[in-house]
Amino acid sequence: xxxxxxxxxLFSVLxxxxxxxxxxxxxxxxxxxxxxxxxxxxxxxxxxxxQQELGDDASIVIKNQPGAGGQIGFTSVAAAKPDGYTxxxxxxxxxxxxxxxxxAAYNTESFDYLAxxxxxxxTIVVSQDSPYKTLDELLQAARENSxxxxxxxxxxxxxxxxxxxxxxxxxxxxxxxxxxxGASMARTALLGGHVAAGTMALSQTIGFEDELRVLAxxxxxxxxxxxxxxxxxxxxxxxxxxSYRGFVAPADLPTDIKSxxxxxxxxxxENPDFRQELAKQGNLPDITTxxxxxxxxxxxxxxxxxxxxxxxxx
Amino acid sequence: xxxxxINALPAVLSLGNLLAVVIGVIAGICVxxxxxxxxxxxxxxxxxxxxxxxxxxxxxxMAGIYNxxxxxxxxxxxxxxxxxxxxxxxxxxxGYPMAQQGRGGYALQVAVVSSSLGGIAxxxxxxxxxxxxxxxxxxxGPSEIFWVAVFGMSAIVFLLGxxxxxxxxxxxxxxxxxxxxxxxxxxxxxxxxxxxxxxxxINIVVLLVGLYALxxxxxxxEEVRDLDTANTGRLNTxxxxxxxxxxxxxxxxxxxxxxxxxxxxxxxxxxxxxAAFLSxxxxxxxxxxxxxxxxxxxxxxxxxxxxxxxxTAAALIPALTLGIPGTAVAAVMLGGLLIHGLQPGxxxxxxxxxxVFGFMWQFLFAAILLxxxxxxxxxxxxxxxxxxxRPLLGAxxxxxxxxxxxxINGRMFxxxxxxxxxxxxxxxDKLKFPLPPVVLGLILGGFAEQNLRLALRIGGGDWSxxxxxxxxxIIIAMILIVVFMPLISRGIRRxxxxxxxx
Numbered sequence: 061x062x063x064x065x066x067x068x069x070l071f072s073v074l075x076x077x078x079x080x081x082x083x084x085x086x087x088x089x090x091x092x093x094x095x096x097x098x099x100x101x102x103x104x105x106x107x108x109x110x111q112q113e114l115g116d117d118a119s120i121v122i123k124n125q126p127g128a129g130g131q132i133g134f135t136s137v138a139a140a141k142p143d144g145y146t147x148x149x150x151x152x153x154x155x156x157x158x159x160x161x162x163x164a165a166y167n168t169e170s171f172d173y174l175a176x177x178x179x180x181x182x183t184i185v186v187s188q189d190s191p192y193k194t195l196d197e198l199l200q201a202a203r204e205n206s207x208x209x210x211x212x213x214x215x216x217x218x219x220x221x222x223x224x225x226x227x228x229x230x231x232x233x234x235x236x237x238x239x240x241x242g243a244s245m246a247r248t249a250l251l252g253g254h255v256a257a258g259t260m261a262l263s264q265t266i267g268f269e270d271e272l273r274v275l276a277x278x279x280x281x282x283x284x285x286x287x288x289x290x291x292x293x294x295x296x297x298x299x300x301x302x303s304y305r306g307f308v309a310p311a312d313l314p315t316d317i318k319s320x321x322x323x324x325x326x327x328x329x330e331n332p333d334f335r336q337e338l339a340k341q342g343n344l345p346d347i348t349t350x351x352x353x354x355x356x357x358x359x360x361x362x363x364x365x366x367x368x369x370x371x372x373x374x
Numbered sequence: 375x376x377x378x379x380i381n382a383l384p385a386v387l388s389l390g391n392l393l394a395v396v397i398g399v400i401a402g403i404c405v406x407x408x409x410x411x412x413x414x415x416x417x418x419x420x421x422x423x424x425x426x427x428x429x430x431x432x433x434x435x436m437a438g439i440y441n442x443x444x445x446x447x448x449x450x451x452x453x454x455x456x457x458x459x460x461x462x463x464x465x466x467x468x469g470y471p472m473a474q475q476g477r478g479g480y481a482l483q484v485a486v487v488s489s490s491l492g493g494i495a496x497x498x499x500x501x502x503x504x505x506x507x508x509x510x511x512x513x514x515g516p517s518e519i520f521w522v523a524v525f526g527m528s529a530i531v532f533l534l535g536x537x538x539x540x541x542x543x544x545x546x547x548x549x550x551x552x553x554x555x556x557x558x559x560x561x562x563x564x565x566x567x568x569x570x571x572x573x574x575x576i577n578i579v580v581l582l583v584g585l586y587a588l589x590x591x592x593x594x595x596e597e598v599r600d601l602d603t604a605n606t607g608r609l610n611t612x613x614x615x616x617x618x619x620x621x622x623x624x625x626x627x628x629x630x631x632x633x634x635x636x637x638x639x640x641x642x643x644x645x646x647x648x649a650a651f652l653s654x655x656x657x658x659x660x661x662x663x664x665x666x667x668x669x670x671x672x673x674x675x676x677x678x679x680x681x682x683x684x685x686t687a688a689a690l691i692p693a694l695t696l697g698i699p700g701t702a703v704a705a706v707m708l709g710g711l712l713i714h715g716l717q718p719g720x721x722x723x724x725x726x727x728x729x730v731f732g733f734m735w736q737f738l739f740a741a742i743l744l745x746x747x748x749x750x751x752x753x754x755x756x757x758x759x760x761x762x763x764r765p766l767l768g769a770x771x772x773x774x775x776x777x778x779x780x781x782i783n784g785r786m787f788x789x790x791x792x793x794x795x796x797x798x799x800x801x802x803d804k805l806k807f808p809l810p811p812v813v814l815g816l817i818l819g820g821f822a823e824q825n826l827r828l829a830l831r832i833g834g835g836d837w838s839x840x841x842x843x844x845x846x847x848i849i850i851a852m853i854l855i856v857v858f859m860p861l862i863s864r865g866i867r868r869x870x871x872x873x874x875x876x
Contacts, residue, residue, distance in 0.1 A: 094418070095421050095706065096417070096707075098712070100709065101712045125785070127571060127573065127574055127785075128556075128571070128574060132570050132571070163568070238828060239561075244696065245642060248511070248692070251696070252512035252513060267697075271720060373561050
């Protein structure tokens, strides 16, 4: 009895000391994009607050490994040692979508999903001087246009592209998809009247209210940033798509480290300063952690897989 | 709007904010002058620190770095024929021959005065004309941009050098390099051989450093004769203030190149090197003695340096008003703004006038400071670098370019790639293949291809879309004039000559 108690106490002391030890050296967050980009700024903002939540003089450093649409960074997170000292940014659906349209050294199972932080729903958008006032008018025009209405988007295999594909399927129309290099180029072409419509994340339309007309938000509910813009669902098209920015670790983290990280991330979701800073940067904070995040990743991966199988784009 | 401009001034004039610009300009000249290091890199390094800084301090440093680096790139271009930045390639055409003739100091003075004037013009345009010029940017869709790229390619003719066939081979090599990477329109990989590192294409800095910097740096190691005092002694004889009056005759080039630089700046995605090539070409065309160009004509240095600095602030017009990160530097700067909650777009000017207009003032101050800091301080100290024993100088440059190329994406792959280009550059130099067409081919080839295909895709494969807008028609007319003008003027001369003979 005594022996068992002593062992139990010893065990708990040992395990707490192991937990108290983490982190005893800097934690690295690998960002698959260049310094100064949207994901990079998000990671740096998160790092600042996560450090405080982890306490014990935790320090976090950002390591940029840009290239191949983030794939180089995602790959090195998947391959890192799961000791809690390497974390990475993770952008859905793109990160998992690219495992279908090209060779990738990781899959959905390669990560421990810590927290999704930002959810940015896609929109169907036209310029303010466009003749199309509603989603139905736009889709009607697309039906009547035999060569396809031109729709600008940021790149193939991402949420912009998937939004257009899902909308095509839901409304049974055909768009002429024009992939620009980056969302801002697509938006500029839309503003200049070089394409008829566009699909871009809601955050890309913020600040352009006088220039752009958002016809639909592709989410299950209206966004708090645009209360007066109806969802596609309200208009009879069951389409949901958006971009998610979150944080993952290599799969199979030790349980105590994982739970310590999870606690820090969930406390972060209630941190008003963090939320405020995200909102100021134009990010829509929507924090889900752990299993819920993993489920989200699986869902997004399935959507991407289904789209790849029905609409292979190369 | 203009009262916002005045209201923003006092904050900019505070000691801390002014000091930030001064430090930025000095740092910019240094990174620009060191081959392999770039403004993009310097600003990226700065990004993490800007969280704790006052926005105007951070932005002031960035404005300074951007302006300083654009001039700094000309220092090694003139002294060693190693362009410090891609935009300084055109500066080396006449700058290096001048240095060989012992007029390197004057070349750098012309460069710094021109850079400064270009920067001032650009900053003024940004301050006064940003909203109307953003509308001009919107006129340029894929088909219009395609024609601008074709216009730029007409400049290749002048860069081909003596042997046209070799020049065309060089240009084709550059265009081939631009094909590498993912085809953004269909999503297929081209010439990547399964390497993820090649998917985004080849970074211009990797190519530039490999072709231009590596072979001469290795050659420096071989030079045993260590003190070239004959050359350095003559580098800088007069003070910059005495030299300026003699430069006033370049006023036409300054104005023309500023206009070209600003125009290229507001085009999304073109960049300072295109501005420099175009303006060098136009200045040469307008010159009375085009045969002297490439042999040490100071006006060539003036043309290229004016316009690559005129591109800087102008590139911020689409960046701030439309959120287009037109160049790598502008992209990082947008990140710097984002950190402070400043989101680009039409609302930025309304919601945060103090910071936006303050940032514009800082661009102006950075450009003005360039004359003092670049002319008086940096040029003299960098010229001292030439006093170093040649093998030591070569070793330092080699170390810098390895660090610089590695740190672009933080990977060795780019370093190996750069070494491969170095080997190619060595043989191209020995076999007398000109290097500038490679750079131009890489920049304009990709630009032209992508926009042509976007335009055709929008038009559903109908080629007539390329000439459907007024802007397209104007640029096509300009291209025709440029291409056929020499033929026509030769014809007119012959017609005139005939009655005289008869």
